[in-house]
Amino acid sequence: MVAQVPTPAATETQQPLPTGAVAPSAQSAPALPDKATQLRTWVDQQARLYRVAAPLLINNTELCPRHARNLLGFTAKNRYSYSEAFADTAQAALQLNDRLRVMNVLPGSGAEQAGLQRGDTLTAVEIEPLPQGPDAERASASIIASELKGRANVGLTVMRNGDRTTLDIPLTSACAMVIDLGNADFAASLADGQRILITRGMLDQTPSDQELAYVIAQEMARNILAQQALPDVAALIDRLNTLDTQTADASIAASIAPISAEAGMQARKLALYLLARAGYGTEGAPAFWQQMGNPPVADVDLPVLMETIGTIRAKQQLNAAILPD
Known part of the structure; x- marks a missing residue:
């Protein structure tokens, strides 16, 4: 479960690195990035993960029967989706506020087919308004999950460039990991x-x-x-x-x-x-x-x-x- 990067062979006086470790650099550690840079990098790296994972998740439902679910195919966050230490940064750097905003659209999903875009602000699913504020992500996920039952398509209302529009999103069967x-x-x-x-x-x-x-x-x-x-x-x-x-280091994976x-x-x-x-x-x-x-x-x-x-x-x-x- 922990992938190990190959490191130079240990000498008689060297101790092997714990599983998952990378040999430390002899140079001094670089300065930590500011919060805005750190958050933007985090968001971009998460987007890469979803982009690469998309075809694996969508095309393998026959091989993941316990994990197969119908989904819309996007992620959304607001400023409260991040810790208190990063909430203000999320608002300033990513323009996130109390409402949920689409962060990633799963390539090949019904959400992409229907035209959902990164940056769209969620307002309602079917006729059910979506909540705002600190608990919006969890509460909205629960509401959306209940609306998916027994449906092949779901109406999702979003705000885009000041205009309100409702998208008819077909459900996508995928390995819901x-x-x-x-x-x-x-x-x-x-x-x-x-x-x-x-x-x-x-x-x-x-x-x-x-x-x-x-x-x-x-x-x-x-x-x-x-x-x-x-x-x-x-x-x-x-x-x-x-x-x-x-300061997470590879030793925490040794357990x-x-x-x-x-x-x-x-x-x-x-x-x-x-x-x-x-x-x-x-x-x-x-x-x-x-x-x-x-x-x-x-x-x-x-x-x-x-x-x-x-x-x-x-x-x-x-x-x-x-x-x-």
């Missing part, structure tokens, strides 16, 4: 059975969207295969998924039980199917997981993953369903 951003410089990815967290450090280590898709697909597979809740992982996700995290080689292989084989069904390439995944995985893919296990890739490629050439045998 929350993709969270972790406020930590070490490279790690976590899955608690429902949510996925990718740290800022992991985003830095995966500059290409293809590499980030390898990470997300692996954690999706772990959620799909999870047989029980993972409260220790959930607690760590809660701790890291905030801009208020204080998480390591993934067995067998469980890791099972998840990665499933992840290859998730990637292929989402339109991502699979050929580079084994080498990536060999470098970044926890546990890393062993040389002896590479043929198994390559055989799985060959099976997937054959299914694609035959236009057969890309499903595990």
Whole structure:
């Protein structure tokens, strides 16, 4: 569940880094960014996560039956969605106020098809006004969820450039896993059975969207295969998924039980199917997981993953369903 970045081999006097750690720089730490820059970067990184995750979530409902849900396909926040320390910054830097504003529209979702845009302000779902203020995000999610029941489309009223408009949004079936951003410089990815967290450090280590898709697909597979809740992982996700995290280092991940080689292989084989069904390439995944995985893919296990890739490629050439045998 925690991805480890390869580091130089330890000398006899060096101690191994904890799982998920990145070797510290010999240079002094750079100055911390101001709050506005920190918040904008956080929002942009979260947007990248949702963009890369979108095809994985939308195209794999057959493989995630316990997680499959109908959804509209967007996220929305107001100034109170952030901690008290960042509420004023959210208003000044992002122009967020008491009403919820759309932050991300899931590519390929019904929300995108209906024309919902980032920056739209939510006012009502069907005829139900959406709340404002400190509890707006949670309360609105509850109202929207109740309106989805038994419907194929939902009317969402928004304000855009001073004009009020109602969009008829078709529901999208997707793997309803929350993709969270972790406020930590070490490279790690976590899955608690429902949510996925990718740290800022992991985003830095995966500059290409293809590499980030390898990470997300692996954690999706772990959620799909999870047989029980993972409260220790959930607690760590809660701790890291905030801009208020204080000096998080890789040692906090050491309390998480390591993934067995067998469980890791099972998840990665499933992840290859998730990637292929989402339109991502699979050929580079084994080498990536060999470098970044926890546990890393062993040389002896590479043929198994390559055989799985060959099976997937054959299914694609035959236009057969890309499903595990």
